Amino acid sequence: MLNFLRYPKLLIKELLIGDWLIILLSLVGIFYLFQTLWTNEHAAKVQIRIGDKIYATYSLNQQREIHVHGKIGDAVIRISQGKARFAKSPCNTQYCVHQGWLSHAGQAAICLPNQISLELLGDAKPYDSLNY
């Protein structure tokens, strides 16, 4: 093994196709992980606001259902594997539930009738406010 380190040319000669495949797959794996994990956009937390108050901030790195009481009733917010969403809402239109999963920092879902908002927080905020 030490021989290989001392003479890199020897190493390259001795490698078999399987070795090359392993190296290639590892590189692809590293590249993929770098792409998906090494970005500022990836959100780490979800901030829940009720009315004009910050209700709580939760890590996205968990499986959890949060029951919150808004202006018109009880809503359920689901956290799962780096994502968060409105799972249930007492509002008629269900726009908030239809927003679906949020996974990137800066993404937000708002339930106007129930006055509850979700915002994903990350290392860097991509913008100060959203023009929706």
Place this chain on the structure above:
Amino acid sequence: MRYLLLSLSLLLGSCFNEPLYHSQSYVFGTLVDISIYGETDERARLLANHILEDFQNLHNQLHAWKPVSENKLGELGQLNAAFQEGKKPTTISPELAAILVDAAALSVKSNGLFNPAIGHLISTWGFQRDEFTPVEVDNAAIKNLVHAQPRMTDIVIKGNAVYSTNPTVKLDLGGYAKGYALDIAANYLHKEHVNNALINIGGNIIALGKHGENPWRVGIQHPRAPTAIATLALPDGWAIGTSGDYQRYFMLNGKRYCHIIDPRTGYPAQHTQSVTVLVPPQPPNQTQAGVLSDVVSKPIFIETPVNRNAAAQAFGIKNFIVIDDQSTIFVSSNMLKKIHWVESGVKFSTLP
């Protein structure tokens, strides 16, 4: 080394103690988001609360259909009741009179596509409610209301005395009030010598100064996904507004009916998903940037594709984005230089 540590700790300190105050509240039936930079937390909170109080008062004054309290309509509600009764002049506040004069001029400029006089049409479609559920489309009523042609120019304003020559005029300032409120807030903050703030009323945003060293950044919402489609820097005094079919709408037989109604047909515009306009600061004694950011997106939204450019130019607006019902994105050439797409490889067409 000591200097390095000192500057590092200063840098870190400034990161954690950034003088940014941020609040969210619900006024105008929507989310109001206020950021103030460079003031103490205590002062910023007082300023923000003052702005929110102003907004609530404005909301009560200009609300088209909700009583302020039991059996008591707001100023606009009372005026609408008077319009329905006939031509007897009603005395209104100088502030409301100025709003009506301005809104009438903007309506004429938009060839009547921005038309705050079609309140009856809007309520026929069920959009003058807190929540929007499908309505039985009353084609006869819609036809009658279109035929009656309620227009801003039907309103006669003499000083503070106002009447309408057309009893079908019912004012709904839903496409004006939020922008107007932005201008009020910006004026108030200037008066209080606050240099840096960002105010967002349900997606209409105005910027004062900067966020520290950098300009304020805003995201433009994707009309069909819970994410921003693009971001841009909003310079001092500039305002941005979006009209979309995704915040107030209902679905009926697989078709989307949004709150933006074409006064010519009486039906919701269905060929557009969203329109964003970016407005530079305006000269004093003219319609201000906040109002324009609210108003100008509507005629562009309603207008046919070939006339969108003309609708924007009528207001001197050079920066805008249209996303049509096929999700095709059109960006004006000026706007293209200002935005950053959030995802790479976004397909779009450039408008001249």
